Amino acid sequence: MRIIVFSDTHGNYSAMHKIFKRNGTADLFIFLGDGLNEFLRLKAHYLDWNIIGIKGNCDFSPDMPDHDIITLKDGRKIFFAHGDKWAVRFTLDRIYNKAKEEGCCIALFGHTHVRYAEQRGDVLILNPGSAGQPRDGLPASYAWIDLTDSGITYNHVDL
Secondary structure: OEEEEEOOOOOOHHHHHHHHHHOOOOOEEEEOOOOHHHHHHHHHHOOOOOEEEOOOOOOOOOOOOOEEEEEOOOOOEEEEEOOHHHOOOOOOHHHHHHHHHOOOOEEEEOOOOOEEEEEEOOEEEEEEOOOOOOOOOOOOEEEEEEEEOOEEEEEEEEO
């Protein structure tokens, strides 16, 4: 299963559209917030695709959650949050502990605009960076995650 993860587009519709065009065969797209307007516009164009998302601290929607858990067909679970309410700028312990408590093998977050990946025990913690306004001196980015019977692989991708 191929999952595309992206976050923090902040109005950059073309960056988000490029992610979709490059990854048309992906099984799932997960948006981690801060760019909800363009996310909803694009989601309306790709009605047959498996696309989920949450709101970020710069998104204003009472109907969208700021974190969620998805259970995949094989039973594996992914926790995803924008990150601002989980103090990810200071520690990843809270997001890791929540993922572990919920039995998730992956914890995804955005908010910092900085790429990050760490395998902590049996939980992959990953931030795809920012697709619109990176703050790590690297190009705008997103990430892919492959889940197979033999394990989980991932990579960050420059836009």
